[in-house]
Amino acid sequence: MGASLSNAAENGFAAGGTGLGDIPESCVACVFMYLTPPEICNLARLNRSFRGAASSDAVWEAKLPCNYPYMLELLPVCRYEGLSKKGIFALLSRPVSFDNDNKEVWLDTISGRICMSISSKAMLITSSEDRRHWNWFPSDESRFQVVAYCQQVWWFEVSGTVKFPFPPDIYTLTFRIHIGKFHKRLGRRVSNCEHTHGWELGPIRFELSTSGGHRAVSECLLHDIEQEDAKVKNKRGCWIEYKVGEFIVSRSDPVTEVRFSMKQIDCTHSKGGLCLDSVSITPSNLRRSRRTGSFCK
Amino acid sequence: MITLQSSDKDVFEIEQSILIQSGTIKNMVEDDFTFIPLPSVDTETLIKIIEYMKKHADKTDSKEKNIKEFDKDFMKKTLNELFALVFAANYLHISSLLELLYPSIADRIKDKITEAIRQIFSIRCDFTPEEERRIIMDNKWAHEGTEIEGTLD
Numbered sequence: 001m002g003a004s005l006s007n008a009a010e011n012g013f014a015a016g017g018t019g020l021g022d023i024p025e026s027c028v029a030c031v032f033m034y035l036t037p038p039e040i041c042n043l044a045r046l047n048r049s050f051r052g053a054a055s056s057d058a059v060w061e062a063k064l065p066c067n068y069p070y071m072l073e074l075l076p077v078c079r080y081e082g083l084s085k086k087g088i089f090a091l092l093s094r095p096v097s098f099d100n101d102n103k104e105v106w107l108d109t110i111s112g113r114i115c116m117s118i119s120s121k122a123m124l125i126t127s128s129e130d131r132r133h134w135n136w137f138p139s140d141e142s143r144f145q146v147v148a149y150c151q152q153v154w155w156f157e158v159s160g161t162v163k164f165p166f167p168p169d170i171y172t173l174t175f176r177i178h179i180g181k182f183h184k185r186l187g188r189r190v191s192n193c194e195h196t197h198g199w200e201l202g203p204i205r206f207e208l209s210t211s212g213g214h215r216a217v218s219e220c221l222l223h224d225i226e227q228e229d230a231k232v233k234n235k236r237g238c239w240i241e242y243k244v245g246e247f248i249v250s251r252s253d254p255v256t257e258v259r260f261s262m263k264q265i266d267c268t269h270s271k272g273g274l275c276l277d278s279v280s281i282t283p284s285n286l287r288r289s290r291r292t293g294s295f296c297k
Numbered sequence: 298m299i300t301l302q303s304s305d306k307d308v309f310e311i312e313q314s315i316l317i318q319s320g321t322i323k324n325m326v327e328d329d330f331t332f333i334p335l336p337s338v339d340t341e342t343l344i345k346i347i348e349y350m351k352k353h354a355d356k357t358d359s360k361e362k363n364i365k366e367f368d369k370d371f372m373k374k375t376l377n378e379l380f381a382l383v384f385a386a387n388y389l390h391i392s393s394l395l396e397l398l399y400p401s402i403a404d405r406i407k408d409k410i411t412e413a414i415r416q417i418f419s420i421r422c423d424f425t426p427e428e429e430r431r432i433i434m435d436n437k438w439a440h441e442g443t444e445i446e447g448t449l450d
Contacts, residue, residue: 023380027387030395034403041436043406047423051432090438109439 028053033062036110037089060085063112064092065167067252071105074098095143103162104143113283114167119144120276123160127153133272141182141239142277149181151195152272156204159261160279165252170284173208173216174241175262178275179226182237191237198271199223204264206244211257216245222274239277246284300332301347303340311347315354319346320390338385345371345378346385349394372401379405 032040032053044054053059064085072080072088074096080088089112095104102122106115120136125148127133132151139147150156180193199222206218220242229240249256260279264271299316301309317323325333335343352367372379379402386394422429 023383024387027383027395027399030399031403031406034400035407038439039407041439044436045424045429045432051424054436093438093441109441 025052029056057085067165116281118279120148126157154267156264166249176277196273208260214247302334303343305340307340
């Protein structure tokens with residue numbers, strides 16, 4: 001990575017004096033078809049030919065997913081009217097809210113693949129209206145600014161659904177959970193698991209199914225989920241992205257409906273002390289951000 | 298036989314059947330030209346183009362693997378040589394060669410930072426500082442959440 005300035009063979013001009021600066025804009029645009037959006041934008045400042053090619057509609061149309069008109073319709077017209085294809089890509093690479101702002105969808109900047117996050121507010125949670133069992137608290141650790149906390153229940157059931165014209169791809173569905181509560185004290189983040197109980201008596205059952213006929217089921221003790229995550233991250237007391245499974249979408253038409261759930265309904269014992277933020281649907285094998293090591297937002 | 302003349306005034310006699318891979322030459326041959334001057338293509342580049350077309354003229358099944366090997370080696374040139382080839386192949390309308398060149402060039406330039414490219418290829422920046430600042434701002438969105446190492450921003 002970075003410049004290889006010392007490569008002598010690359011220096012100087014070819015015999016006829018034709019160099020990078022002379023290539024017609026249309027050829028540069030063809031080269032750009034093979035580069036990622038950040039790479040294209042990085043080269044836009046080289047000279048006018050490159051800037052022109054970096055704004056070419058043909059290049060950006062190829063980067064947009066097939067369902068981008070649907071995503072645009074989730075926004076007010078004034079936001080996208082008159083935009084170039086590059087402008088549309090830039091617009092959609094930031095989260096687009098839908099379904100009463102309880103869901104967000106965006107394009108991964110590098111690959112143009114679709115990512116989605118579904119807030120706990122959009123889910124059906126048994127006994128969530130009873131503050132003795134569940135309550136919501138504001139948090140900037142959630143992209144939806146709010147987290148659901150399970151204090152104590154006997155019947156733990158969370159389920160949700162989303163209907164969306166996902167482009168053909170393989171997607172992974174994860175639940176974002178946190179063991180115990182957390183808060184900030186004197187600028188430091190403190191995790192508190194003293195009310196976490198009951199999970200050791202039976203596994204949590206995670207399920208996902210799609211209208212395309214795909215199903216995935218995963219059963220795991222919370223303790224094991226925590227162990228696995230701590231092994232990977234080398235620390236505890238943070239958000240866990242638990243992978244439920246994968247599903248394939250082969251066509252964006254008709255729209256795909258994805259149903260997901262998380263249950264522990266053995267009523268012989270109570271359980272609680274668990275935060276639920278959201279469910280994420282992201283393309284499998286998405287390249288991770290070099291800076292944060294998390295999925296590109 | 299068709300005669301091609303490079304910008305350096307060197308001439309090459311090649312069979313018509315090989316040269317029709319170039320859309321530009323094909324059109325001229327159909328208009329009965331047998332001597333074709335190419336003022337935009339120098340001798341060094343023309344020799345490479347002819348080498349490519351000769352190899353690709355015989356596309357029988359048994360030669361497929363050889364052609365693939367040849368193509369791979371053919372791309373092992375300096376970046377400036379590749380640029381000269383793109384320029385010539387674009388002018389001559391040799392689409393199969395262009396399809397090879399575009400990803401090879403993309404691969405070579407994608408990691409280089411702007412200043413390095415300008416220095417290596419002595420490209421004159423035809424933007425005012427104000428214009429360049431604006432372009433950087435306009436394109437900042439693409440780097441949110443990712444890091445291009447070595448930028449001068």
